[in-house]
Amino acid sequence: MQIEAILTRMGISSLNEMQQEVVQSLGTDSDMILHAPTGSGKTLAFLLAALSHFDERKKGVQCLILVPTRELALQIESVAKKVLHGKRTVCCYGGHSTRVEKNALQHSPDILIGTPGRVAHHIRKENFLVDHLNTLVLDEFDKSLELGFEEDMSFIIRELSQLKRRILTSATTMEQIPAFTGVTTPAVIDYLNDDESSPDLTIKRITCKPKEKLNALLQLICFIGSKRMLIFCNHRDAVDHISQLLMNRELVHDVFHGGMEQPDRELSLLKFRNGTSQILITTDLAARGLDIPEVDSIIHYQLPYKEEVFTHRNGRTARMKASGNVFVILTTDEKYDYLPIDLEEQVLDEDIQFPVNSPYMTLHINAGKKDKINKIDIVGYLLKIPGMEKDDVGIIEVKETMAFVAVSRDKAPLAMKHSSQVKMKNKKVKITRS
Incomplete structure (x- = not known):
């Protein structure tokens, strides 16, 4: 070997x-x-x-x-x-x-x-x-x-x-x-108890009245700022409800749960990986075994009933001895025996300042590996566009029949317009917003 x-x-x-x-x-x-x-x-x-x-x-x-x-x-x-x-x-x-x-x-x-x-x-x-x-x-x-x-x-x-x-x-x-x-x-x-791979977690709680839970979540998102975060819920309805809340406030995010079509689930993970979306709202489907990059913070909007699920959720951050933050949002009538009784309370500022959205957005290209298209081809194609700079092109993922590329939001219209005029590797491609 x-x-x-x-x-x-x-x-x-x-x-x-x-x-x-x-x-x-x-x-x-x-x-x-x-x-x-x-x-x-x-x-x-x-x-x-x-x-x-x-x-x-x-x-x-x-x-x-x-x-x-x-x-x-x-x-x-x-x-x-x-x-x-x-x-x-x-x-x-x-x-x-x-x-x-x-x-x-x-x-x-x-x-x-x-x-x-x-x-x-x-x-x-x-x-x-x-x-x-x-x-x-x-x-x-x-x-x-x-x-x-x-x-x-x-x-x-x-x-x-x-x-x-x-x-x-x-x-x-x-x-x-x-x-x-x-x-x-x-x-x-x-190696479950191996010190070399044990996560270095800081767990804090946010306590609020039941009717104030969504507002507490919004305050916490603003407190964390423009960093990668996962928000865990127990149910799909909660995921969709929070998504609507963030959509109304024009906060870029994605959702991930079992009720979504497979292509939509894959696209949500891809956009979270390439940084065009900093916030992913999910059920326990994303608690383990997925290709998700290290995140700065885990938010438990709804806590799981079992401690091992709580552990798996937290495993999405602080991987391989990196540090990570975990926040649990608890209403005054909630109690979970597996939580330490002396959790530090995180104080949140009521003066909300929304985090800045990612400067990138994800574009879809209708050509991939089967068309002999690779990352170098895509970078070369984009950099030939007048006004497009190297820093305007982010992470690229090439699939069998398509590709996705993170591009600066203000330059994305140039890329989409350019695709109607110029071929990529002798193939006429279409670039659209994903």
């Missing part, structure tokens, strides 16, 4: 201690349970473990990675394409075309990443063979159980007769592993 080449493609200098321990376990067929917090590099670790079991002489799926959410499947796919260079990866999940997935599976992928329900569907339809499938990864396994995927996972595992290694990952300790997994005498790698 060419670790150095993989590190170069990943843009990192070395493996961390947890990843090194996983690599040291390679070459054995024993099952593994990997406990590590959000942001610790579990994905790279289990992909390295999977890579060690590939047989170049065999065609077809050799590694199956089951995940609880679509977003996590897509995130792992992007990492797998860098780590498992030269291996073909297919991603399957609910909300995606089964016909497109079936066609992709017929081309003998090496790795299949997917949600349990969709993978079970393809196995039942015999859309891919499991004869050479030797490695199974159950990522965020406890979350999959929590979401009710036990029946699908049990069916899938029963169909995999050639498994040599099972890898379970979780950001919480699991005292008992269900028998249907087939995991026996596993090697356990546990």
Whole structure:
């Protein structure tokens, strides 16, 4: 295994201690349970473990990675394409075309990443063979159980007769592993209480009357200012209600919850990643396992009922020993046993000054990797526009059939107008506001 080449493609200098321990376990067929917090590099670790079991002489799926959410499947796919260079990866999940997935599976992928329900569907339809499938990864396994995927996972595992290694990952300790997994005498790698990866969190409370909760949230947003923040709610209705509040005050933000169409969910995360949106209002769907950058502050507008969910939400900030702020908004009649009784009260200024919105906005380009378009092409295209400077172009993400680019808000109209006049790599492209 060419670790150095993989590190170069990943843009990192070395493996961390947890990843090194996983690599040291390679070459054995024993099952593994990997406990590590959000942001610790579990994905790279289990992909390295999977890579060690590939047989170049065999065609077809050799590694199956089951995940609880679509977003996590897509995130792992992007990492797998860098780590498992030269291996073909297919991603399957609910909300995606089964016909497109079936066609992709017929081309003998090496790795299949997917949600349990969709993978079970393809196995039942015999859309891919499991004869050479030797490695199974159950990522965020406890979350999959929590979401009710036990029946699908049990069916899938029963169909995999050639498994040599099972890898379970979780950001919480699991005292008992269900028998249907087939995991026996596993090697356990546990970094949940590791000081090197423990977050450095400052948790404060804001106490208010029930009718003043929305106003307290608005005051807190203004107190945090123009920094990246996640606002957690328990219900979609609350997310949409807060969104309307911010929209009325022209505060740029995005929302993320299970009631949204998949493309809209992906776009919300993309805009939060590229900095065009500094505020993301979400349910627990974004509590873990997603490709979200480090955030400055976590706001619990509604607190979860379980302490472990509270922990996962907070894992979105202060990742890998970075510092982070957590704020809990509590009404006078709310009480949660898992909260420390001596939480410091955050005093908010009633004189509200709204934070400045991001100077960038996200534009959509109707061309991508299939059109041989890359980031360099997009930068070159934009910088040829009169009046467009290097600092006007932000983060670019290129997908298979489209691309997204962050552009200065005042220069975005120039880019959209330019697309009707000039071709990109001999292709007429259309640039629109996303």
